[in-house]
Amino acid sequence: MLLSVDSLQVRYGKAPAIHELSLCVSAGEIVCLVGPNGAGKSTCMLAIAGVVEPAHGDIQFEGRSIRGLPPETIARAGISLVPEGRRIFGRLTVRENLVVASGAQGGVGQAKAQFDRVLALFPVLQERYNGYAGQLSGGEQQQLAIARALICKPKLLLVDEPSLGLAPLFADRVFQTLRSLREDGTTLLVVEQSARRALALADRTYLLRSGRLILDGPSNVLAADPEFEHAYFGGARRP
Amino acid sequence: MALLCLIAVLGGPYLTDIATEAMIYTVMAVGISIFMANSGIVSFGHVTFALVGAYASAWQTCCAGMRGVFMPGLPQFLLDSKTPVLLAALVASLLASVVALVSGAAIMRLTGAAASIALLSLLFIVKTIYENWDSVTAGQSSLVGLPLYVDMWTAFGFASAAIVIAQVYNASSFGLLLRATREDEAAARASGVNIWRQRLIAFVISAFVTGAGGVLYGHYLGTLAVNVFWLDMTFVTLAMVVVGGMRSLTGAVVGAFAVTGLRQTLLALERGVDLGGVSISLPSGAQEIALAVILLLILTFRPQGLVGDNEMTWFGGARDSS
């Protein structure tokens, strides 16, 4: 098991955003987290990356607990997150954004192959290589955010809504890339809003709601499961 | 606050002095906070208004028969004026507002650090003018003989009035609109908020209150010197606002009392206290060091200030937030 999350609980102030969540990802898998708005998906990703401190529970990566470790240590251990809202460095150029990410790899020299690859993947980044990242359009920034995480060449890549703001053509390309990453041995945990895309991408899918795990299972099974349909789409949007 | 006053009365003249001082600073801190808390712009320039207010009040009330000697350049009507002190305070504060209106019309177009530096520049300019305008400000030397009418209860009255003004402003739609600009300028503009106008309104009101603080300061000491209204006072008042909680009115009041109280306590320690017959006193200059360290500790452990963004309600009409 590459990553296992065990009865995780996270709170913002007093209100718990995640209650008792357990999930696991084995090496080479693509796992999706789906769920309605406010389900706690992003929170879960942040907890794994070490950015929010869990109130309870444990997170293990490659058999060692990473709970409470600082984010940079977790990143250097091989977990990389494309966070919600992109969080690119707007006052740095595109190149510099990528250089920052190369640190965990030991520098630009070591990450040369990654640079070539992401620039081929996202030609617009090549075009705007020395422009400030803050001036890119929304979708271009999203591409940069993904590219930046790829530079790190993580063992486990966490992606929070990869297709956010991407034009359909690019969204398809990104999903293809994610699939191809698996071929290279990267494991993925992806939050995706579109159930169709999620089920098509993932080997296994977890369905969250209000901070709790509702359903999980292999994607093809879930796809056919009326309960999934009901749990995900059914019920009012808000109580 | 009234409670603190009562304690002070019981505690004898020394505590009364401290309470008076704290409330004078409260007026200034509240004045600054009206602008700073709602606009999010750190103002390095508000002491300008204390300066303007203090001198304007002096022009009307100072120095009995000596007014013409100190300030020969005053126009005749001021030389002759026998304005009652409270009216003079009102007029002086209004003058501070006018200065704010004129300067703010230009400066309020700016944002962030540029605005802070422009406000600092305003302080430089006004201070330099007052320092060199010998005929009405006595230049670098002090004016003496301002009527000493500020006692604890006057200060209390002013502080209460300042808080009421700030409360009313905060609860008004102007306050809300300005807070929107603080959170996100672009979104505020997209919501139809005229940023310049909202800032200017707050700036003028806060100048009025800060000006009143300056008036109090002058009439508490009985003397005025331009160089008192300078960086030290800027830092002290800003520290009060931030230590209390920079986005909250309660914060400004708590900050003013906390910083004054802390300073006076340390001062008392430095001068020596008797603890069961053992007299402890810190060496001269230790007070400043301790004050700096304690302020740092407060900020470290409560970076949002002592009260954070919270607002306590005294007079009703509380701010409608979360």
Place this chain on the structure above:
Amino acid sequence: MSELNTEAISVQFQGLRALDSVDLSLKEGEILGLLGPNGAGKTTLVNVISGFQRPTEGTVRVDGKSVGGLTPDALARCGVARTFQSVRLFRRLSVLENVEISALCHAKSRNEARSTARRALEFVGLGPVARRLAGELPYADERRVGIARALALRPRFLLLDEPAAGMTDSECRDLVEIVRQLPQSFGCAVLLIEHNIGLVMEVCNRLHVLNGGRTLADGPVETVRNNPDVIAAYLGGA
């Protein structure tokens, strides 16, 4: 019949032509979809219309009158409202206050503004979270606050920049309902930027497609959708 037009709008950023002679019209009662690949210039166009970006060339007209020199806040008061791609809520204010602020623009009293704001929030389905701090909301709810905020301005022209980003399929469906009702309920024309093609197809009467800063196609949904250029540049196999 009110109408918003852009005439030959061009925007030049050092060395980069983000918009090149774009003519776009938005008529009362219609929902116009603005599509285009990433970096096509959609947001820039919205910035121009809403006064945040001064065009290098061209004019924006509302009902035939040029509004070129107006500031964003003046435009907002004239009925041009927008949301932001990056949401931009007033994070430390409550959800209700967020909306109240724009409602104050036309309201005669504080109470009126508050009730306008409440209605706008109910409309987008956020009534229950009105008292929470905007900064604590999940991503998709933030977008809805953004829409409510724009609606509270009582706009005649509403520019929505990717309102559905981050919404689940079912939430998108709710959004479809909301957007569809806008022209009737609020009497405003809607310009909708969205990459969720399903949503666009469902609600829009007309599409305008940008590519590399130029107009690629403009016309009824079905025609544009089957335009081979549009398919090649934007839709792909979708």
Place this chain on the structure above:
Amino acid sequence: MNIVQLLVDAASLGSQYALVALGIGLVFGVMRMINFAHGDLIMIGAYALVVPTAADLAAPLIGAWPFPLLIAGILCVVTLVALATERFAFRALRKRGADGSTLLISSFAVSYLIQSLVLFIHTGRPKSVSIFGALTQQVTIHGVRVGLVDIVTIIVTILLLLGLSLYLRRSRAGIEIRAAAEDFTMARMLGVRADRAIALAFGLSGILAAAVSLLYVAKTGVLDFRMGVPLAIAGFVGTVIGGMGSLPGAVLGGFSLGAASMLLQALLPAELRPARDAFVYGLVIVVLLFRPQGLFVTGNAGERI
């Protein structure tokens, strides 16, 4: 009056402010933090030259060391103090998500603390020390007098500016500093040891402050516990009018501020000369109104909407 001499005189203050603004521009422009204590780092560097004593007559301490040791000694002292302020005053605050104004106030507190400590140790009487005696000379070129110390200041400023710019733009450590300053948490998520990056930036600002200490004292020969405050203010104003986020902008801004001040001093009629600062800062406001983003910023690195 000789025009060239006038400009050279203007440069004598301009160069000092430019060097201060470079240090402030690093902390302020790159890290978006107004570190008021920067001026006091300069002051510490100056006081480190003399023996700490309450007596009026101060004997030189580091100031008496041989030239290279002297420079190294002051660099060490100031850098250490800079690192200490980061570690004990600012780091915890940043961790707790304090905003800019809180950091600003805590830098006031640090500034006040340093001043009080120096006051406590050295007393408030201005002291003096003479270093780099050779630099006090003036050379005359075609009838124009130029102070050696001014030339050296300009050269040092340009060298430090080039070095620092290259470091921040080209080296990974430099880029990491800027990334950590912009989004601390995100930088950490990318594996950047962000605390170290920020500390490094403070270390660099210490080196820049030390350079000012040395050249300032070489020029004026005096120590005063309040000397850092006007310098820090000049540095900020220079940075802001020059253009935030741009080091060359900060340097040019500082230079312009100093030069403008000197030119006004030279050109204003005698009655108005005492009110020089009112004119200088009036100009500052005018500049800000017309170019709020700064005089010397061309590209716009700001966030777009």
Place this chain on the structure above:
Amino acid sequence: ADDEVLIGAPTSFSGWMAAFDTSPTRAAEIAVDDINAKGGLLGKKVRLVHIDTKTDPAETSKAAQALVRQGAKMIMTACDFDSGAPAALVAQAASVIAISSCGADMKYGNMTIGNDVFTMATDAEATGRTIADWGAKKKGWKTAYVLTDTFIEYDKSLCRGFLSRWKELNGDQSIVLEDSFKNADVSVASQISRYKDLGKPADAMIICSVPPGLASAIRQFRSAGVEIPILEGTGGDGSAWHSAVPGLSNFYYLNYSADAGVTEPRPDAEAFFKAYEKKYNERPGSGQGITGYSVVQAWAKAVERAGSFDTDKVRGEMEKFTDEPLLAGLTTFTPKLHTNVNRPMLIISVMDSKPVPLGYYDIRKGDFVTWW
């Protein structure tokens, strides 16, 4: 207690005023010691209560109030009008005699605050007149360049006095250039250029300033090759700043008494320095400290002559002082003037960083005098 009489010193031991207030306050302590050693004053022991006012006007006011409440019969105020005025106001309001140590502002002495306020200082303008008189008469200098530090009121007055006396003696054309700077100015390059543009050196220049600005300005003028004599008032006091100008020469200033490193010609003043050194392990850094001694000395003399601590009687006696030989120098007060305008001052010359006293110069005689 009944056998004690209290006097107060609300002065600064911290903040920048500490540099000016510390030695006068300590000197006052020594005066109190001396009085008590001789059996006290009108049979009572004198006790000096010092409250540190931190260079803060509000603290000063509060401290003075506290002292008045404790029944202080005399208040010694700060060596600077702006810092001391709040205390003097409090004293005046309570009809307590207030005497400043070295605050040389006319406002301490001309009843601005009231008739209970005195200063031991020599008025700034008078100081400027004295040094001008000495330079013109004793050195025979004809032309002068005047550089004023406009940041401090004292310095403006000093130069004003210098100018008026110099013009009286040498004519209106004798001032070749007037210029100004500010104490905190880093560079005085443009002032140097303006002076050099005259093409012809003046016989002397006066820089009315105090360190650090003074030291920095002299360093820069000397570096630029301006070697003419430089005059200064009491601002040149204390040799601590001399190291800023290696080999400082041709520098003349005046003072109440010798400061550290200078031999004091007067035996009584020398005895005071010894006592001071014994008590505080160092000589007073400043030649102005001695005024603090005389604050107590003058008041005590007046009390003794009046035979009472009553404010009106004590004031009356002080106003009778005519060339009263106090440690601070010959002191004269009148009912109209509570400061000194004709006091002989010690002129000190600095050559090769070595200060040498030239003697006490009396502007009334136009010559050096001895009265001891």
